[in-house]
Amino acid sequence: MTTTGGSDEATGVRVRGAVALSPRAALFSKPVIAILTLLGAGTLTHFVPGLERFRFFELPAAPAAAPRGVAPPKLEVGEAALEMESTSQAHLAQPENVKMPSQARGPIAKKRGAPPPPIDIEKPPVPIEDASGKALDGFYEALAHTARKQPGAITRIVHFGDSIVTSDYVSGTLRRKFQREFGDAGHGFMLLANAWPAYFHNDVYRFASKGWLVSRIVGPLTPDGLYGLGGVSFRAPPGSRARFGTSKTGKYGKYVSKFVIAYVEQPDGGLLKINLDGKNHAELDTSGPTKVVKYREIRVPDGEHELELVTVKGYSRGFGVVLERDGPGVVYDAIGIQGARVRFLDKQDDEHWAEQLAWRKPNLLVYQFGANESGDGFAYPMDDYYKTMVDILEQGRRALPEAGCLVLSAMDRAEKKGAALVTMHVIPAIVAEQKKASAKVGCAFWNTYEAMGGGGSMATWVERGLGQADLTHPTGSGSEVLARWVFQALVSGFNDYQKRIGTP
Secondary structure (H helix, E strand, O other), X not given: OEEOOOEEOOOXXXXXXXXXXXHHHHHOOHHHHHHHHHHHHXXXXXXXXXXXXXXXXXXXXXXXXXXXXXXXXXXOEOEXXXXXXXXOOHHHXXXXXXXXXXXXXXXXXXXXXXXXOOOOOOOOOOOOEOOOOOOOHHHHHHHHHHHOOOXXXXXXXXXXXXXXXXXXXXXXXXXXXXXXXXXXXXXXXXXXXXXOOOOOOOOEEEEEOOOOEEXXXXXXEOOOOOOOOOOEEEEEOOOOEEEEEEOOOOOOOOOEEEEEEEEEEEOOEXXXXXXXXXXXXXXXXXXXXXXXXXXXXXXXXXXXXXXXXXXXXXXXXXXEEEEEOXXXXXXXXXXXXXXXXXXXXXXXXXXXXXXXXXXXXXXXXXXXXXXXXXXXXXXXXXXXXHHXXXXXXXXXXXXXXXXXXXXXXXXXXXXXXXXXXXXXXXXXXXXXXXHHHHHHHOOEEEOHHHHHOOOOHHHHHHHOOOEOOOOOOEOHHHHHHHHHHHHHHHHHHHHHHHHHHOXX
């Protein structure tokens, strides 16, 4: 069922164009209620003695047990209007010093599974697996130049993921750890506005007025397949504003020496005014003879700065803004896409996505998906999951043949079975396919599921305050633990690489 208008208070967007209604809205529509009532009455004639003559349909024979899970709805073409302002959302910020929970929360239910490994350890519970033996060499080579403080030696990391990365969980801690250890080369890429209410980045200042129009790889879709690096295409009506700047609190994210605006030049493009540190700086005309992605770079003295974009005339289309420094150091792009499955990355035009990756020149691509796939269950066959994941990973490898590639597996996810919390049956299957696809393409693999403790571990994580009550996502403390383990695993691999090539 589709609609051409309306609003969604839960997501903070107003829909424009044909998009799929939510399952809840469709279920409680008057036509569906009438049909369900009729079917319910008809079904009763099969079970209440004496009503046989009123039957108007026959029940089918009981089918074999169907796989659990529901495939995501078909995505329609259209736009969503953001009805809320985008802000820095300080309440979502990860503390600079995260304290682990001092006591358990539960038990919230009986648990099944082995006790989890200790969390405050010098080595991660599981190592990085690399069937090729060289999946991370390109990343380690760049990091070696950065570690030696060579002028301009920037190591770039692009981290794709679902809702965990959307809120800068795991990725935000990894950014801090890499920059503290190897130097701060800037915050990296950010969307022009909050495409979802939960979109958040640590250690940066952000604001955007409401009213921006968005198309996303999770829907509504844009016809041309151009979504930029972040999977979201924005159009700004006249009078729209967006600001990006260094952090106003804490010790991270305090410096920038270069802003880069990623936008689309096209025949009907509008005019933008660029303000820098509260003063008029320049204009950006996004009109041109053909549709082409372009970048506007604005250099500033290294320090605290704020960039503002104001739409003056017409509708301007863009993707995001990058904050960087000249290095040496690490810059970490967190590309979180709420509701995404890894296969949704293929909604991008292939040539465009390859161009976006080449533009950022990351030395390491990280993929962290699985939570939404687990909601699909086996309705999306595992054979298809493997094939589409291989396709996505190979696209990244073709675009960046010298870059490292790392897959972080799905976390454990629990469901209630009677009085017990148990791992969803599909989780080990997803993890197995992720591992197999990584080996096929030549990517490294880190088994988040096993690191957490394997089957039944999410229930224990929730009890310990490391997992959220939704039995799916980590808390801030839990994401800190996971990021610490990933960082330890990568640094351990880096040290082994240096020994292997003879670097002290």
